[in-house]
Amino acid sequence: MTNTPNLSTAVRYLRAVLEGRLQVYTGQAKEVEINEIAYLKDESPFANFIVQHRPSFEEYVVLLLALIVHIRPHFFTQLIAEFLPEGGDLPEFGGVRLGNHRGILPTGETALFVLAGDDLEKRLEIQRLLGPEHWLSQKHVLRLETTREGEPTMSGLLMLDSEVVELLTTGTVSAPRFSIEFPAERLLTEMEWNDLVLLPGTQQQIQEIQNWITYSDTLLQDWGMRKQIKPGFRALFYGPPGTGKTLTASLLGKHTDKDVFRIDLSRVVSKYIGETEKNLAGLFDKAENKNWILFFDEADALFGKRTDIRDAHDKYANQEVAYLLQRIEGYNGLVILASNQRANIDEAFARRFQTIVHFPVPGAEERYRIWQKALPAQLEIAADIDWHQVAARYELTGAGILNVAHYCAIEALADRSCRLDLHRLKSGILREYSKEGKVI
Structure with missing residues (x-):
């Protein structure tokens, strides 16, 4: 359902609240009469957001102050002009003009004026509402922009999170784009669980993770285990x-309706002191309360063993690891770290994993099953190819087998034979062995 009816209601409602305050300011009224929120109780994303968060009157007005410029850029300018028809300034109202936007943008001072006027006690109450401990800030809904040194704190802009703006206007939130601020890409796959061949023990552990994703909310909320159990889940x-680590992460997201983001560690790790923590803070802040799965591939570079402190570089490297421990433990979703070797991961991290899953090189039986799934049905297989024998002789990973199957299928299409013989199969395997530095 569209947000349009609720946005129209919000515009009229906020205008009435501001008119009431301006009437008090100009002596036309003694007090602002509106003190309850007003919205249409439909099934729109706007209404659902209000039902979910249940804002107070003051919180609702602050949200609308920050939202209104995204749907009515001239809103504040026009309203003030109506009350000051001969021109003039209204410094008590606050607000600033910035960059390309030609209208007034609301600040903390705007919220103070509209909700508290000259009432000092009420103004202090609104200041606390705009503070970092309030749920608006904690849930990354709205924050007060940090001002330059020497400027009043309340002169900072009211900043509504871009995703909240999307939700309350268009009704949909687009997936974040890969950027310096968000160094992660979304993982998608068209494969299914039956395309993935794992050892029974590995498969059982993956099922346990899927069970946690499915039932964690029930356990924490309905069964009241939030006090005893931290909300997130950490897996290595x-x-x-x-051997299927990335594909498994993708399938976990696909079959639990969670977005999976692979973190680009080359964009996160910085040689400059404090930059790595800053990059990670932005990443986790963006992911907070989204129920995303965060996948740190080749995590050794960031989550490796801490060293003895010999110089300043070691000291700050260890601080990065400590910071990561803190953020990962505080994240309320699933974090997966992937590494080629378990021994490369710092033990401080290992103790905090709920599960550690081994993805070994597939054995002969698993390789046989992968070969059966890897080749297209349109490819005619020569009678002298014994897949059990091929699987037993050539130790390839699942990705390696797929590479060989891809090569053989392309070559069969290129020569229009649509046929796979033993010579071509061995050529494909030899190419893959050469890539890995192995000899047949």
Whole structure:
């Protein structure tokens, strides 16, 4: 359902609240008469947001002050002009003009004026509402922009989170784009669980993770375990490249309706002191309360063993690890770290994993099953190819087998034979062995 009816209601409601305050300011009234929120109780994203968060009158007005410029850029300018028809300034109202926007943008001072007027006690109450401990800030809904040194705190802009703006206007929130501020890409796959071949023990541990994703809210909320159990889940996937770690993370997201983001560690880790923590803070702040799955591939670079302190570099490297421990433990979703070797991961992290999953090189039976799934049905298989024998002789990972299957299928299409013989299969395997530095 569209947000339009509720946005129209919000515009009229906020105008009435501001008119009431301006009438008090100009002596036309003694007090602002509106003290309850007003919205249409429909099934729109706007209404659902209000029902979910249940804002007070003051919180609702602050939200609308920050939202209104996104749907009515001239709103404040026009309203003030009506009350000051001969021109003039209204410094008590606050607000600033910035950059490309030609209208007035609301500040903390705007919220103080509209909700408290000259009432000092009420103004202090609104200041606390705009503070970092309030749920508006804690849930990354709205924050007060930090001002330059020497400027009043309340002169900072009212900043509504961009995703909240999208939700309350268009009704949909687009997935974040890969950028310096968000160094992660969304993982998607068209494969299914039956396309992934894992050892029974590994498969059982993955099912346990899927169970946590499915039932964690019930456990924490309905069963009242929030006091005893931290809300997040941390898993370590370790094993050689090509054994299914990334695909497993993708499938977990696909089958639990969670977005999976692979973190680009090259954009996160910085040689400059404090920059790595800053990059990670932005990443986790963006992901907070989204129920995303965060996948740190090749995590050794960031989550490796801490060293003895020999110089300043070691000291700050260890601080980065400590900071990561704090943020990962505080994240309320699923965090997956992937590494080629379990021994590369700092033990301080290992103790905090709910599960550690080994992805070994597949055995002969698993390789046989992968070969059966990897080749397209349109490819005619020569009679002298014994897949049990091929699987037993050539130790390839799942990714390696897929690479060989891809090569053989392309070559069969290129020569229009649509046929796979033993010679071509061995050529494909030899190419893959050469890539990995192995000899047949």
